[in-house]
Amino acid sequence: MSANLAQSAASKLSQMGERTKQLGNVIQDPERQKRIILVIVCVALLLDNMLYMVIVPIIPDYLEDLQTAADQAQDAVLHTNSTNSTTHKTTKGNFDLQIGVLFASKAILQLLVNPLSGTFIDRVGYDIPLFIGLNVMFLSTLIFAFAENYATLFLARSMQGLGSAFADTSGIALIADKYTEEAERSKALGIALAFISFGSLVAPPFGGVLYEFAGKRVPFLILACICLIDGVLCLCVLKPFSNRERENMPVGTPIYKLMIDPYIAVVAGALTICNIPLAFLEPTIANWMEETMHASQWEIGMTWFPAFFPHVLGVYLTVKLAAKYPHLQWFYGAIGMVFIGASSCTVPACKNFGQLMIPLCGICFGIAFVDTALLPTLGFLVDVRHVSVYGSVYAIADISYCVAYALGPVVAGQIVHDLGFVQLNLGMGLANVLYAPALLLLKNVAQMKPSFSERNMLLEDGPTGLYDTIKMEQREKKRKGLCTTIDENGIETFAQRSYSEEESSGGEYA
Numbered sequence: 458m459s460a461n462l463a464q465s466a467a468s469k470l471s472q473m474g475e476r477t478k479q480l481g482n483v484i485q486d487p488e489r490q491k492r493i494i495l496v497i498v499c500v501a502l503l504l505d506n507m508l509y510m511v512i513v514p515i516i517p518d519y520l521e522d523l524q525t526a527a528d529q530a531q532d533a534v535l536h537t538n539s540t541n542s543t544t545h546k547t548t549k550g551n552f553d554l555q556i557g558v559l560f561a562s563k564a565i566l567q568l569l570v571n572p573l574s575g576t577f578i579d580r581v582g583y584d585i586p587l588f589i590g591l592n593v594m595f596l597s598t599l600i601f602a603f604a605e606n607y608a609t610l611f612l613a614r615s616m617q618g619l620g621s622a623f624a625d626t627s628g629i630a631l632i633a634d635k636y637t638e639e640a641e642r643s644k645a646l647g648i649a650l651a652f653i654s655f656g657s658l659v660a661p662p663f664g665g666v667l668y669e670f671a672g673k674r675v676p677f678l679i680l681a682c683i684c685l686i687d688g689v690l691c692l693c694v695l696k697p698f699s700n701r702e703r704e705n706m707p708v709g710t711p712i713y714k715l716m717i718d719p720y721i722a723v724v725a726g727a728l729t730i731c732n733i734p735l736a737f738l739e740p741t742i743a744n745w746m747e748e749t750m751h752a753s754q755w756e757i758g759m760t761w762f763p764a765f766f767p768h769v770l771g772v773y774l775t776v777k778l779a780a781k782y783p784h785l786q787w788f789y790g791a792i793g794m795v796f797i798g799a800s801s802c803t804v805p806a807c808k809n810f811g812q813l814m815i816p817l818c819g820i821c822f823g824i825a826f827v828d829t830a831l832l833p834t835l836g837f838l839v840d841v842r843h844v845s846v847y848g849s850v851y852a853i854a855d856i857s858y859c860v861a862y863a864l865g866p867v868v869a870g871q872i873v874h875d876l877g878f879v880q881l882n883l884g885m886g887l888a889n890v891l892y893a894p895a896l897l898l899l900k901n902v903a904q905m906k907p908s909f910s911e912r913n914m915l916l917e918d919g920p921t922g923l924y925d926t927i928k929m930e931q932r933e934k935k936r937k938g939l940c941t942t943i944d945e946n947g948i949e950t951f952a953q954r955s956y957s958e959e960e961s962s963g964g965e966y967a
Contacts, residue, residue, distance in 0.1 A: 490694065491635045491636065493690075493694050494631060494632070494635055494694065494695070495632060495635075495645055495648065495649070496690075497587075497628075497687060497690055497691050497694065497695070498587070498628035498629070498631060498632055498649060499648060499649050499652040500652075500683065500687045501587065501590070501591060501594075501624045501625075501628050501684075501687055502624075502625060502628060502629075502649055502652050502653050502656065503652045503653070503655060503656040504594060504656070504680055504683060504684050504687065505594060505617070505620075505621050505624060505625055505656070506652075506653050506654075506656030506657045506660065507656040507657075507659070507660040507663070507680060508594065508597070508598060508601070508617055508660075508677075508680055509563060509617070509621075509656075509657065509660070510656070510657050510658075510660035510661055510664075511660040511661070511663060511664035511676055511677075511680070512560075512601070512614075512664065513660075513661045513664070513739075514661050514664050514665035514668060515664050515665070515668045515673060515676070516556065516559065516560075516610065517556055518668075519668075519673055520555065520556065520607065520610075523605075523606065523607070555607060556866075557740065557866040557867050557870060558611075558866075558867070559607070559610060559611055559614055560614075560740065560866040561862075561863050561864075561865070561866040561867050562611055562614045562615045562618065563614045563615065563617050563618035563621070563862075564618065564858075564859045564862040564863035564865075565618070565859075565863045566615045566618035566619055566622075567618035567619070567621050567622045567625075567855065567859045568856055568859035568860065568863050570618070570619055570622035570623075571622050571626065571852045571853075571855050571856045571859065572712055572852060572856070573622075574586060574622040574623050574626055574627075574848075574852060575626060575712050575848045575849035575850075575851070575852025575853070576709075576711070576712055576848070576849060576852075577623075577848070578623075578626060578627050578630060578848025578849070578852070579708075579709030579846050579848040579849050580709075582697075583627045583628075583630050583631040583634060583847075583848070584627075584631070584691070584695040584696070584697035585697040585698070586623040586624075586626070586627035586848075587623070587624055587627040587628055587631065587691060587695070587697070588688065588691050588692060588695070588697045589620075589623050589624075590620045590621065590622070590623030590624025590625070590627065590628075591620070591624055591684060591687055591688040591691060592620075592688060593616055593617075593619050593620030593623065593624075594617060594620035594621070594624060594684050595681055595684040595685055595688060596616060596620075597613045597614075597616035597617040597619075597620060598613075598617075598677050598678075598680050598681040598684060599677070599678075599681050600612060600613035600616065601613040601614075601677045602673070602674040602677035602678050602681065603674065621855075622852075622855070625855055626848060626851050626852045626855050627848065628649070629646070629649065629832070629847075629851045629854070629855075630847035630848045630850075630851045632645050632646060632649060633646070633833075633835075633836040633847040633851065634845075634847055639779075639783055639833065639837060640779070640780045640783070642833045642836060643775075643776050643779045643780065643829065643833045644776050644780075646829065646832045646833055647772040647773070647775065647776040647829045648772075650772050650825065650828050650829055650832070651768070651769050651772050654765055654768040654769065654772075654821070654825070655765055655769075657761070658761050658762050658764060658765040658768075658821075659762065659765065661761065661762075662759060662762060663676060664676045667679075707844045707845070707846055708844065708846075709843075709844050709846030709848060709849055710839070710843040710844050710846070710849065711849070712849040712852060712853065714843070715839070715843065715849050715850050715853060716853060718838070718842060718843070719898065720838050720842070720898065720899060720902060721835065721838055721850065721853060723895055723896065723898050723899060724831045724834055724835055724838070724854075724899070725853050725854065725856070725857045726857075726892065726895065727790055727794065727827060727831055727892060727895070727896060728827070728828070728831060728854055728857035728858060729857040729858070729860050729861050730794070730888055730889055730892045731793065731794055731797055731823065731824055731827040731828075731889060732824065732857075732858055732861040732862070733861045733864075733865075733885050733888065733889075734797055734800075734801045734820050734882075734885045734886070734889070735820060735821070735824060735861075736861040736862045736864065736865030736869075737861075737864075737865045737868070737869040737872075737881060737885060738804070738817075738820075738869075738882075739761075739865060739866075740865055740866045740869050740870060741869045741870060741873050741878065741881070742760060742804075743757045743760070744873075745873075745878045746760070746810075746813070749808075750807075750808060750809050750810065750813075752810060756810045760813070760817065761817065761821075763814050763817075763818060764814075764817050764818045764820070764821035764822075765821070766818075767818040767819070767821055767822040767825070768821040768822060768824065768825045769825070770822065770825070771793070771821070771822040771823070771824070771825025771826050771829065772825045772828075772829050774826075775789050775825065775826050775829035775830055776829060779829075779830065779833070783903060784903035784904075785903075786830045786831070786833070786834050786899070786902075786903065787830070787834075787896045787897065787898075787899035787900055787902070788896075789826050789827075789829075789830035790826065790827045790830040790831050790834075790893075790896050790899075791893040791894070791896045791897075792823075792826055793822075793823040793824065793825070793826025793827035793830065794823065794827060794889045794890070794892055794893040794896070795823075795889070795890055795893050796819055796820075796822060796823030796826065797819070797820050797823035797824060797827070797886070797889045798885075798886040798887065798888070798889035798890035798893070799819065799886065799890070800815075800816040800817070800818075800819030800820045800822075800823065800886075801816070801820060801882050801883075801885045801886035801889065802882060802883055802886035802887075803815075803816045803819075804816045804817070804882045805878055805879040805882050805883075823889075832851075832854060834899065834902065835850050835851065835853075835854055836850070836851075837902065837905075838850070838902065841902075841905040842905070869881065872884075
């Protein structure tokens with residue numbers, strides 16, 4: 458019996474070994490690996506945006522409970538009504554500011570770290586920064602779950618910004634690197650944007666319901682578990698600490714050079730302007746709904762959820778149109794900005810919850826058009842005008858988003874207080890409509906052809922490093938290999954021409 462048990466155990470272990478080997482072969486298949494990487498990145502983006510928005514229904518109420526408990530403790534100690542009322546008013550006056558700073562701290566830190574994270578990604582590759590970002594996001598989510606004062610919540614929110622600066626930028630750059638065909642890249646980035654939208658719009662109801670029935674910790678612990686699973690998947694598939702391909706990566710264009718590229722600057726400006734209505738409405742629309750239409754709490758909580766569906770529709774339409782008419786990417790972005798502008802201007806005219814859904818859906822539909830059209834354009838611009846390393850250029854895109862979302866919680870409330878909600882929306886709508894013609898500057902981008910020769914001409918310093926030496930050797934071997942398939946006379950002619958080409962371009966590599 459012991460011999461049979463040992464034989465059975467050995468058989469099961471061998472079967473497990475075979476299955477593990479098969480799974481490894483499946484993971485190493487290039488096409489399947491691309492899909493798995495897309496899943497890992499999409500889950501990371503989903504988590505980041507869910508964590509960004511899940512605190513919207515939780516933190517104000519939780520901080521208010523903390524403040525009430527602190528006031529009661531202070532009442533018990535001081536026993537003086539006048540002192541109590543003065544202290545409570547001062548704290549109440551600072552309450553909105555505290556929430557605004559807490560909400561904005563993530564985007565502010567992400568904005569500060571992105572230039573450094575983009576350069577770091579260009580140096581070490583995409584896998585290590587993605588793994589670092591997931592780990593930092595996991596820690597920040599756990600801190601959110603167990604935080605019991607404002608300082609700890611602020612630390613958790615700031616840590617999330619640090620993790621996002623690595624995970625978001627490296628994730629988008631990794632997609633651009635793996636999906637080199639323009640149609641594939643547009644589709645993959647469109648899927649990633651759909652996950653971003655879903656995370657942002659489903660998080661408030663998700664957080665609100667779980668906070669109401671299960672307490673503050675449960676939604677954060679669920680997100681932490683998903684983040685941990687995604688990190689383990691990243692470690693198993695990408696193997697960030699054993700991958701040596703980054704040693705042969707080209708030296709990326711410095712981020713300051715990308716920032717002064719006029720085409721990239723136009724795209725970055727469009728990404729900032731188109732996200733301002735969403736970033737500025739999120740912290741202000743709840744109070745406006747309560748004051749003007751006496752909206753209930755469930756209506757405020759569900760304000761943005763219906764907008765998910767037109768956002769996905771906008772992504773789908775843009776991907777389909779870009780596949781059929783790829784030279785009109787700038788036009789899709791311009792249409793999106795006009796759509797955002799018109800929708801933003803009509804928000805103050807809404808009198809009830811049903812009417813408000815229409816312009817909010819229009820804003821998200823337009824943002825889908827702009828993001829889905831212009832994010833692949835950034836990758837294409839780097840391919841044809843710089844070196845095909847995407848960390849810094851998508852760090853610029855992330856900076857563009859962060860500018861809007863850092864200003865929103867801090868500036869929007871002050872604008873509403875000083876000028877009014879109507880003026881805020883009209884200003885945002887006008888800014889989008891006026892910026893749309895600037896995308897005409899991207900009209901001729903599609904005519905640029907990505908090639909080694911064009912890259913060599915456009916780089917100021919010329920390509921350097923081990924990567925370019927290897928590429929030159931590969932190109933030389935390919936030309937020699939092709940020569941063997943031609944007849945004898947053709948061989949002599951073609952070989953002579955290829956060597957002359959190498960000699961003519963050799964000065965750039967010297």
